[in-house]
Amino acid sequence: MKILFTINYGENKFQMVRNLGYEVIYYNEETIKNNEDINSADILVTYNPFSTLDITQMKKLKYIQTSSVGIDQIPKVEVLKRNITIANNKGGYSIPMAEWIVMSILEIYKNSMKLHKQQQNKVWKMNMDTTELSDRTIGFIGTGTIATEAAKRLEPFGVKIWGVNTNGSNKEHFDKCFSTEEMHEVFKNCDAVICTIPATKDTIGLINKDKFNLMKSGTIFMNVGRGNIVREKDLIECIDKFRGVAIDVFEEEPLSYNSPLWELKNVIITPHNSWVSDKNKERTFNMIYNNLKKYIANEPLNNIVDINKGY
Template identity: 50%
Template sequence: MKALFTYDYGKEKMESIKNLGYDVMIVDEKTIEYSQEMEDVEVLVCYNPFNTLDISKMPNLKWIQLSSIGIDQLPKEVSVEKGILVTNNKGGYSIPMGEWILLKILEIYKESYKLYQQQQQKKWKMNTNLLELYRKRIGFIGTGSIATESAKRLQGFEAHVIGVNTKGTKVQYFDKCYAIDKLDEVLGECDVVVLTIPYTSATHHLINKERLNSMKKDAVLINVSRGSIIDEDALIQHLKEGNLLGAALDVFEKEPLPADSPLWEMDRVLVTPHTSWISEMRNERRFRIIYENMKRYIEKESLFNQVDIVKGY
């Protein structure tokens, strides 16, 4: 059985895949294009080769294992039409992203970014308006693995953790969960709002002008999901009007974030270049899921992290 990888995980790891019984082909994702050698590829392990690789030309492709959690890069119509099974890397980045979320809440509450600026200026100035996380209401819009790892880490701060999911299903580490139709009510209650919901047509601009206005004036907004879940123009205007204590944004409607975006220079906004998922363990966890699923696939067992392409997650 032939498997095409668009990333080389190293000699030892790739040998372990071959030992499962796969004929492994490696082509760099940055330069990949369809070739005759790919005609008999049954398994594609990748992140996003789809700008240059036309999978409709691959007649034997049966399964795509993504190294991402989101699937918005996937050619969905082709995948559905060809009946391709898709699995993702759900859970693979949740721990570093949970740490990042906690870091950014504390950076905003303790205004550490301002202290770093003062240090560079050798300026000694005490700020007596800093906040604590204790008993604050932290709301997660989306209660998947990223939100769960974050909520677990918030337990030590004795914060009140709220979740919003499709039906209000109870999730471990959350004090209470609400159905998505209660979103506006939840937004008005939370001191911190964290977006961890999958990006789909239904969640495009979920956080718009009206929903921003329903949030507390001194709330914190954090986004690690996809940039287009927020109406960015509405957010910029909302911030210009003096709303929100701060925003920590790792994802944007257009990436890289354009140099002329006002978000770069807003003093209450922390911008990071889509790096919340990064840690020294990323390849280990990513490969662990890939290996286990490839073992299951060749043994004709059910795969982990199967995605509903129509739903988008």
């Protein structure tokens, strides 16, 4: 069975895959183009080569393993037509993203942006506008791996943790969970609301002025899920009610130089950076290796994606 990698995990890692019984070929994702060698692959391990790689020519392809969590880049029509198995990297970036969430909450409550500016300008001035995370209620829109990893890290701060999922089912590390229909309870009652859900036909534009108007004055809003879930225009209109906002994903990326978000004093902007970690490549390869081990043994794979749902 032949595997095409478009990401170079190194010869030692490739040898581990060969030892499972696979033939391994590697072509750089940035320059890949179909040829006879590529077209004979049974499995594709990749991120997004699809601007130059045409899977319609890969007649033996049965399984695509992505290093990403999102699957927007996958050629959906061809995958559905041929019933190609798709597995993603669910949970692969949840730890660094959870740390970003904790960092951003603390930055807002401790007013660190102002303190950093004072340091840059050599200003010695005590800042009394700081507060505690303790006893707050933190709400997550979504209770998947990102939210769960963040909730685990927030528990020691002595907070209550609420979550929203499709049917309101209870989840470990969450004190209370609500269904999607009950989402308004989280916006109305939480001191911080953190959006971690994927983009689907049901979630695009879900967080808008109606939701922001429910939130208490002096609260925190954060988006680390997908940019098109939040109506940025509505967020900007409601910005004065927030103690702070932290955004890592945007409706259009890169964020326009002319976006008003750059100028808002209570907004933390990071350039879709929350997932980045020096441990990502090792963690991702381990996920891929475990799935390839299962695949050759004809065992159920982890992280199989429903291409129609988008996750």
